[in-house]
Amino acid sequence: MNVRAQRKLAARILKVGENRVWIDPERLDDVSLAIRRDDIRRLIHEGAIRKVPIQGISRGRAKAVHLKQKRGLRSGSGSRKGKRTARLSGKERWMLKIRAIRRHLKQLRARRIIKPRDYRRLYRLSKGGMFPNIRRVDMYIQEHKMKRR
16 A cells, blocks of 8 residues: 555654655554645554654773773773873872982982982982882992991
């Protein structure tokens, strides 16, 4: 049965496109007899003609990825764009490093492992960028026999 005209009318009444009009296959006879808008409205009311809901895009995968990123996954070199300094600026990297070294030096001085004079020297060397990390500070102390014990 050809219900093209009825589909077009129903689309106008429901304010959707023709592809989003659902017609009950068991009531095609009734629909094909409907000529006027009132007839179509009655069929809509009865449920023979319906509006098909919009198909959305699932966010399930996006949510799963977001949870993994929150846990710190999916952050490897293949997922990164831009330079290393785009993620953490050079200044911030320096601040993290120098604060750790200075904290370590203060602990060594407080535990009387190094003398205050050596602490001052090491402090200046670290300020000058001599040590890339805490381990190198300890190596320097050992090499130059700055340990008290």
